[in-house]
Amino acid sequence: MSHLFSPFTFAAPDGPLTLANRIVVAPMCQYAAHEGRASDWHLMHWGQLFNSGAAMVTLEATAVSPAGRISPGCLGLWDDTTAAALGEQLARARRLAPPVAVCIQLGHAGRKASSAAPWHGGALISPADGGWTTVAPSALPHLPQEPDPVELSVADIGRIRQDFVDAARRSQALGLDAIELHAAHGYLMHQFLSPIANQRQDRYGGSFDNRIRFAMEVFTAVRDVFGGTLGMRLSGTDWVDGGWSVDETADLAVRLKQAGAQFVHISSGGVAAQQKIPLAPEYQVPLAKAVRERSGLATFAVGLITEAQQAEGVLARGDADLVALARAFLYQPHWGWEAAAALGGQVQASPQYWRCPPRQAQGIFSDVRMGMR
Numbered sequence: 511m512s513h514l515f516s517p518f519t520f521a522a523p524d525g526p527l528t529l530a531n532r533i534v535v536a537p538m539c540q541y542a543a544h545e546g547r548a549s550d551w552h553l554m555h556w557g558q559l560f561n562s563g564a565a566m567v568t569l570e571a572t573a574v575s576p577a578g579r580i581s582p583g584c585l586g587l588w589d590d591t592t593a594a595a596l597g598e599q600l601a602r603a604r605r606l607a608p609p610v611a612v613c614i615q616l617g618h619a620g621r622k623a624s625s626a627a628p629w630h631g632g633a634l635i636s637p638a639d640g641g642w643t644t645v646a647p648s649a650l651p652h653l654p655q656e657p658d659p660v661e662l663s664v665a666d667i668g669r670i671r672q673d674f675v676d677a678a679r680r681s682q683a684l685g686l687d688a689i690e691l692h693a694a695h696g697y698l699m700h701q702f703l704s705p706i707a708n709q710r711q712d713r714y715g716g717s718f719d720n721r722i723r724f725a726m727e728v729f730t731a732v733r734d735v736f737g738g739t740l741g742m743r744l745s746g747t748d749w750v751d752g753g754w755s756v757d758e759t760a761d762l763a764v765r766l767k768q769a770g771a772q773f774v775h776i777s778s779g780g781v782a783a784q785q786k787i788p789l790a791p792e793y794q795v796p797l798a799k800a801v802r803e804r805s806g807l808a809t810f811a812v813g814l815i816t817e818a819q820q821a822e823g824v825l826a827r828g829d830a831d832l833v834a835l836a837r838a839f840l841y842q843p844h845w846g847w848e849a850a851a852a853l854g855g856q857v858q859a860s861p862q863y864w865r866c867p868p869r870q871a872q873g874i875f876s877d878v879r880m881g882m883r
Contacts, residue, residue: 515855546586563846617692
């Protein structure tokens with residue numbers, strides 16, 4: 511059996527979560543929600559991903575408050591209405607697809623909130639044009655031409671921490687298998703971690719212990735109310751001198767493991783416009799490897815991993831425990847099927863698809879009740 515198609519088990523407080531393979535769909539914003547509510551687009555999108563061959567699908571960045579949305583079209587889980595909409599569309603998608611684990615990414619965009627969708631340029635939207643005032647650890651904008659965000663008070667920090675807890679309770683009630691807390695890509699928790707965005711003088715700024723305080727407080731508070739698999743997405747480096755580093759990422763991963771985390775998902779960048787990212791196939795895998803080696807925590811590798819043999823190599827070398835892909839699944843919705851054909855693995859699929867594999871891919875579906883002679 512290939513490494514990619516071997517099972518993996520997370521040991522969570524409420525019981526183990528076993529994945530049939532080590533393919534994870536990474537979260538991808540869809541900008542298709544209405545006032546935070548999941549829409550028919552999500553039903554179609556999730557149903558497709560649940561048939562992709564991946565063993566776990568991570569729902570897009572889901573805001574814990576209206577002000578925490580990246581854009582006006584971002585998904586939310588901050589009240590009964592948003593929870594009901596997400597729950598309805600998710601339940602419909604799950605009924606129409608094979609059983610896979612579902613993870614939700616909970617986050618707050620901080621100073622990168624109130625932004626237009628990428629196809630509208632992604633620029634900050636002013637309150638006069640339908641946006642809202644953004645908040646951050648320090649009154650420092652992401653881009654020089656943007657207005658300063660409002661610096662969070664200690665009381666504000668406590669309210670946002672509670673927003674994460676409330677969203678985690680809703681996630682538990684909806685039957686979600688896992689939560690990924692978003693502390694990457696320049697959003698609020700990453701803003702606290704990075705000295706580029708965090709220049710506070712109180713107990714939430716300055717030293718490493720102070721800069722990780724908010725992320726650790728959120729994690730431990732969520733751990734107290736969510737018994738499923740729980741982890742965090744981290745930017746392994748800011749790609750800027752003097753910014754958040756891979757060594758700090760690894761040290762934080764050690765703390766997260768001690769606090770009851772089951773995984774870390776290692777990406778990079780996003781907090782500074784001056785970042786210089788060396789884009790190349792598997793460019794973030796060394797970051798995941800460094801974090802895994804120091805922390806011993808189950809680690810997801812992500813970033814320009816697009817071919818089955820690439821993913822297999824990452825796991826075979828011990829650089830990560832699972833491989834996450836995002837845009838590759840939008841371009842090739844059945845990427846997992848193709849990987850199974852290439853590596854001799856098996857995946858689940860809805861029976862309507864059982865007759866579709868070409869001759870060289872026969873046997874990729876794990877359900878043998880195909881009824882074909």
